[in-house]
Amino acid sequence: MNTEPVLRLSGVGKAFGALTVMNEVNLDIAQGERHAVIGPNGAGKSTLFNLISGMFPLSAGDIRLRGKTISGLAPHEINRRGLSRSFQITNIFHRLSVFENLRIGVMARHGVRYGLFRRVSRMRGVNDEARAVLERVRLAEVGDRPAGDLTYSEQRALEIGMTLATGADVILLDEPTAGMSREETDRAVELVREITEGKTLLVVEHDMSVVFSLCDRVSVLVYGNILATGTPEEIRNNRQVQEAYLGEEVA
Amino acid sequence: MEFLIVSTLNGVIYGLLLFMVSSGLTLIFGMMGVLNFAHASFYMVGAYIAYTITALVDFWVGLLVAPILVGLLGVLVERYLLRRVHEHGHAHELLLTFGLAFIFEELVKLFYGDFPVNYAMPDYLRFPAFTVFGTDYPFYRIFIGLVAVAMFVALYLLLSRTRAGLVVRAAERLPSMAEALGHNVPLVFMGVFGTGAAFAGLGGAVAGAFFPTNPNMALELGVIVFVVVVVGGLGSLEGSLIASLMIGLFSSFAVGLDWSLAGLFSLVGLGEWARSLGGVFTLTLSSISGTIPFLLMLIVLLVRPAGLMGERN
Amino acid sequence: MLARIVTIAAILVVLVAVPPLLDIGWQNAMTNMLIASLFAVAFNLLIGQAGLLSFGHAAFFGVGAFATLHLMVVIEDGGLAFPTPLLPLAGAAGGFVIGAFAGYFATMRSGVYFALVTLAIAELFHSLAPHWDGLFGGEAGLSSMRMPWGGLVYGSSLEVYYLALGWTVLSVFLLWAYTRTPFGRLTLALRDNEQRVRFMGYNAHSTKVIIFAVSAMFSGVAGALLAISNETANYTLFSTHVSAQVVLHTFVGGSTVFFGPVIGASVFTLFAFFVSDVTRSWLLYQGLIFVLVMLYAPHGIGGLVDAHRRHWSQLRWSELAPAYGLAALSGLALSGATIFLVEAFEILFSPEYDAARRRADGAWPPFELFGLDWQAFGIVTWAVPVLLAAAGLLLLPRARRALRQAWDGVLERTEADRTGSVSPELAGAAER
Numbered sequence: 001m002n003t004e005p006v007l008r009l010s011g012v013g014k015a016f017g018a019l020t021v022m023n024e025v026n027l028d029i030a031q032g033e034r035h036a037v038i039g040p041n042g043a044g045k046s047t048l049f050n051l052i053s054g055m056f057p058l059s060a061g062d063i064r065l066r067g068k069t070i071s072g073l074a075p076h077e078i079n080r081r082g083l084s085r086s087f088q089i090t091n092i093f094h095r096l097s098v099f100e101n102l103r104i105g106v107m108a109r110h111g112v113r114y115g116l117f118r119r120v121s122r123m124r125g126v127n128d129e130a131r132a133v134l135e136r137v138r139l140a141e142v143g144d145r146p147a148g149d150l151t152y153s154e155q156r157a158l159e160i161g162m163t164l165a166t167g168a169d170v171i172l173l174d175e176p177t178a179g180m181s182r183e184e185t186d187r188a189v190e191l192v193r194e195i196t197e198g199k200t201l202l203v204v205e206h207d208m209s210v211v212f213s214l215c216d217r218v219s220v221l222v223y224g225n226i227l228a229t230g231t232p233e234e235i236r237n238n239r240q241v242q243e244a245y246l247g248e249e250v251a
Numbered sequence: 252m253e254f255l256i257v258s259t260l261n262g263v264i265y266g267l268l269l270f271m272v273s274s275g276l277t278l279i280f281g282m283m284g285v286l287n288f289a290h291a292s293f294y295m296v297g298a299y300i301a302y303t304i305t306a307l308v309d310f311w312v313g314l315l316v317a318p319i320l321v322g323l324l325g326v327l328v329e330r331y332l333l334r335r336v337h338e339h340g341h342a343h344e345l346l347l348t349f350g351l352a353f354i355f356e357e358l359v360k361l362f363y364g365d366f367p368v369n370y371a372m373p374d375y376l377r378f379p380a381f382t383v384f385g386t387d388y389p390f391y392r393i394f395i396g397l398v399a400v401a402m403f404v405a406l407y408l409l410l411s412r413t414r415a416g417l418v419v420r421a422a423e424r425l426p427s428m429a430e431a432l433g434h435n436v437p438l439v440f441m442g443v444f445g446t447g448a449a450f451a452g453l454g455g456a457v458a459g460a461f462f463p464t465n466p467n468m469a470l471e472l473g474v475i476v477f478v479v480v481v482v483g484g485l486g487s488l489e490g491s492l493i494a495s496l497m498i499g500l501f502s503s504f505a506v507g508l509d510w511s512l513a514g515l516f517s518l519v520g521l522g523e524w525a526r527s528l529g530g531v532f533t534l535t536l537s538s539i540s541g542t543i544p545f546l547l548m549l550i551v552l553l554v555r556p557a558g559l560m561g562e563r564n
Numbered sequence: 565m566l567a568r569i570v571t572i573a574a575i576l577v578v579l580v581a582v583p584p585l586l587d588i589g590w591q592n593a594m595t596n597m598l599i600a601s602l603f604a605v606a607f608n609l610l611i612g613q614a615g616l617l618s619f620g621h622a623a624f625f626g627v628g629a630f631a632t633l634h635l636m637v638v639i640e641d642g643g644l645a646f647p648t649p650l651l652p653l654a655g656a657a658g659g660f661v662i663g664a665f666a667g668y669f670a671t672m673r674s675g676v677y678f679a680l681v682t683l684a685i686a687e688l689f690h691s692l693a694p695h696w697d698g699l700f701g702g703e704a705g706l707s708s709m710r711m712p713w714g715g716l717v718y719g720s721s722l723e724v725y726y727l728a729l730g731w732t733v734l735s736v737f738l739l740w741a742y743t744r745t746p747f748g749r750l751t752l753a754l755r756d757n758e759q760r761v762r763f764m765g766y767n768a769h770s771t772k773v774i775i776f777a778v779s780a781m782f783s784g785v786a787g788a789l790l791a792i793s794n795e796t797a798n799y800t801l802f803s804t805h806v807s808a809q810v811v812l813h814t815f816v817g818g819s820t821v822f823f824g825p826v827i828g829a830s831v832f833t834l835f836a837f838f839v840s841d842v843t844r845s846w847l848l849y850q851g852l853i854f855v856l857v858m859l860y861a862p863h864g865i866g867g868l869v870d871a872h873r874r875h876w877s878q879l880r881w882s883e884l885a886p887a888y889g890l891a892a893l894s895g896l897a898l899s900g901a902t903i904f905l906v907e908a909f910e911i912l913f914s915p916e917y918d919a920a921r922r923r924a925d926g927a928w929p930p931f932e933l934f935g936l937d938w939q940a941f942g943i944v945t946w947a948v949p950v951l952l953a954a955a956g957l958l959l960l961p962r963a964r965r966a967l968r969q970a971w972d973g974v975l976e977r978t979e980a981d982r983t984g985s986v987s988p989e990l991a992g993a994a995e996r
Binding site: 280286332335336339341342343345346347349350351353354357358360361362363364470474477478481485534538539541542545546548549552553556 | 611617619669672673675676677679680681683684685687688691692695696804808811812815845847848850851852854855858859862906909910913914915
């Protein structure tokens, strides 16, 4: 039985000039775990994702994916090793169709990065798989529409789909339900639960009900430091966490 | 020795002239994010307007009126043309100014012909300022330098001592904040654009009487001005001044030097061999003096795009 | 789909069958049109598809021309038995190699900085070439001759035309095929959102270098065709003017549609051919058209055509025709006024008129324009452009309103068709 964490952050720190935004962050995520990162605004949750996914270099510490260091690698290299992230602000290809948006990810998974000498419409494997992802994120009806024309929650679903399409098995979702209504949120949670079956999920969330219904473990990030890690129940009853969220409703 | 002094003087003055034109360009880019391809056209139009007014009225009237008219032209361009394409993005603005540069050049050719015009300083300004080792150094060159210095001082005082200058500097940092504070940012943009244009026009008016005034002058100066603003740092006035002087001095010196790689090799007795290789080895510094600024520009763009004093973004 | 194939086939038939019937001047013009079109399509690969605006594409056009000329010299003087029709391969190779090298550095930057790098590279060539005799023939440039091969002499402009046609059609087809490859789709994604492409596992820099090299390669082919046609090349091929022309052609034709650049290049080169005998201000008109397109029709001619094609079933000609009619009238009046003024000024400010004035002892003699004589300060003379301009300006707001209304309707109907819902007005209209 493999007990090595699939993602391990050790002593991770980040400073922008004189401003330290992250300090001594240690976190272990197990294979297949669904882990939420919560915390007040400005605590550094997105920065954490940016560090893990390679957008910024670390100022200190190390990040290992399946035992191998990924800190210092370029985003595309990290993605190729099986870690994929979504963005808090929808980051899609507006002028391409929804189907094509997903296909770009599938192409990468199939290693087709410089395919200059074949017709993309003939690539059965890639197209079938892209269509499968389209079905799974329930966007099959709008597949041929330009992604920029979708509604907000449809775009968020596409955002998640694109994150998945690259075939990564460690998925980072940055506030997937941001800006959604109650119904949309519930549907999004169902979607996320379904499509991350068997994968490792790290999700930044503000909505406590999502955290409770979706996640096995929770970490609380406050001012660039992990205050506590535990099951949702443990976290809810944690005095320090309650203080950090003074005035905020803990589900 | 004579070469040294004359080249230094020429270099500094040419550099100051470059600064007159590049100051506006770098200010406009720093503030509005627009790289105005038509900026050197303002220089050219300034020269031609001054030429026309000199022929009709008087040289000094030309010097005074040309920058004002060019400034007005700049205001109109910003208000009615640039602003309209602002929403389509920076690429579109670039393209528009590109097209404008094209039009200005053709308009000049339409009215003045596709050949140089005889725009010259009045005779009473045509005397030597001093004599250097037997060669007369023309006063008018010094005059160009003086105008540039006066302009720089005025610009500096304007920006640092006046309320308007304060608003301009605020609008450059955070336009939306400045607007929220009640300042009319579009008006500021128009003013900066117009002032930048006026300075370029002044440069043209004063330099055109000494250097050739022809429809190609915008293009010739334009590319060098781009080099200057890149090397100095897009948006930085001080950087623009330093880079202008650097490039001015370099061009002045390089034009008179016949150094070549072959010459370098001949220092160790391999001159003949190097010369027989031809190609790169026989290129003289004077002949590639025009190329080196672009090489410098490339190096800056690739290694440190912020230039000497620009801001990293 | 069928309509497109038929259109392209028809154009090809015309391009193949008509030129033998034309005189040499026309044939040369058509060759230039082909070269400009290919250059523009290659250029548009960078901006239209990858979103990278280059202001120095003349560098690769020129490199292609010089590479080809060197090969021609080797064939002519050295007796190398290289097939003349395959000469453009030298241009392709030169363009590709220099393009990959230049592109590696240029694509390290984006936006304005990228544009400046490309400008600097072109200027590097432009300033160095006149001083480098070996590679660029110094100020005079290089010259050679087309050698006979395979039974053809390649002496006539018609043969050159067919050579250019073959290569242009092949190259444009390859560039079109590019858009159908996975890499072509990736290129579009890169334009939309480079960051996302990175996070989906692609090395964005290498991708951009390849795109750049491909664009430079086909630009090199265009340059090669020019070298073959003119049998000479010099440093002016690296000038800003050449880079400017391809930019103008591409955007007037429309950079968002594949064939847009072809339209722009063809229209401008053919018009230049027609009109350059009649007026010296052709370039001014070109610049004015470009700026007007940038202001009022940012997607160019191709974009307009494409908009009609996409909304074809929702177009209502009973509304559009009068709107276009008004716009055309307004446009004609304003163009007429502009052309009259430009041509009049052209004459009044020309050295010839100056000489005529001196002959007339300082008076302002009448000048001839459009076959009529006009008084320099006559009221009639200046009334013409003023009245035309006034008419045009009066009609303009009306035309704009009509166009806006007609197109609002088109877009509404498109939206309704797509969502299956009907807007209240349309529902009401249907009931009535």
